[in-house]
Amino acid sequence: MDIARLVSEQGEFDGVDLSGVALTDLLQKGPLVFRDCDLTGADLTEASLVEAVFEGCVLDRADFRRADLDGARFTRGGGTGARFGGAELTDAVFTGVDLSSADFVNALLTDVSFTGCRMIGAKLSGCRGTGYALSGSNLTMADLSGCGFRGQAIDGVRFDEANLAACDFTKAVLTDCRLIRAHLVDAKFAQADLRGTDLGELDDTALRHLRGAVIDRFQAAAILTARGLTVL
Known part of the structure; x- marks a missing residue:
């Protein structure tokens, strides 16, 4: 198969193996659609992918650095170690995608949504x-x-052992979330509603970082009980 000719002539790709291919200079203009394609290690650096659609694609180590992904849609699929550093992602949507160890450092994230995604070890600092x-x-x-x-x-987000240092949760509402052993140094929780969130076992240092947050009586009782007090 002549991949270069295929890519330059088509705007939709179904089940195509594009692993390791340098795609940036081959892609035609206009919204592109990738369905069930293998993009393992594909080079899409600085590619124009405005409103592109990625459905069920393998994205292991795919390189989207500095790509224009405004309005792009990623559904299902994914992989480990995809790189989005410096990419433009305004209005991008990620639904049910595996983004484990993905790197979004210095990416432009404006009105981006991540729903039902696996983002273990992902890097989003400096966005x-x-x-x-x-x-x-x-x-x-x-x-x-x-x-x-x-x-x-x-809603429904696990931040277990996540680095949340200097994050601003002021007036945020966390529902059915987990903050077990999260790193909270210099995080801001003023008026944040943490009722119903699993806080795990909190030492005195972690409690200080949660200063100003709202918790429920059951959480308060668990905190006091862990310190040897009996709550009636």
């Missing part, structure tokens, strides 16, 4: 833009240091 929405996603051991969630509603 630019007005932010992104998280729901139903696993960010265990992810690096979100310095990220802003002010006033956001965050």
Whole structure:
């Protein structure tokens, strides 16, 4: 198969093996659609992928650095170690995608949504833009240091052992989330609603980092019980 000719002539790809291919200079203009394609190690650096669609694609080590992915849609599929550093991702949508160890450092994330995604060990520190929405996603051991969630509603997200240093959760509402052993140094939780969130076992240092947050009486009782007090 002549991959270069195929890519230059088509705007839709179904089940095509594009692993390791340097695609940036081959792609035609206009919205592109990739369905069930293998993009393992594919080079898409600085590619124009505005409103592109990726459905069920393998994205292991795919390189999207500095690509224009405004309005792009990623559904299902995914892989380990995809790189989005410096990419433009305004209005991009990720649904049910495996983004484990993905690197979004210095990417422009404005009105981006991550829903039902596996983002274990992902790196989102240093992102630019007005932010992104998280729901139903696993960010265990992810690096979100310095990220802003002010006033956001965050539902069903696991932040276990995540680096949340200097994150801003001011007035955020966390529902059915987990913060077990998360790193909270210099994080802001003023008026954040953490009722119903699993906080795990909190030492005195972690409690200080949660200063200003709202918790329920059951969480408060668990904290006091862990310190040897009896709550009636």
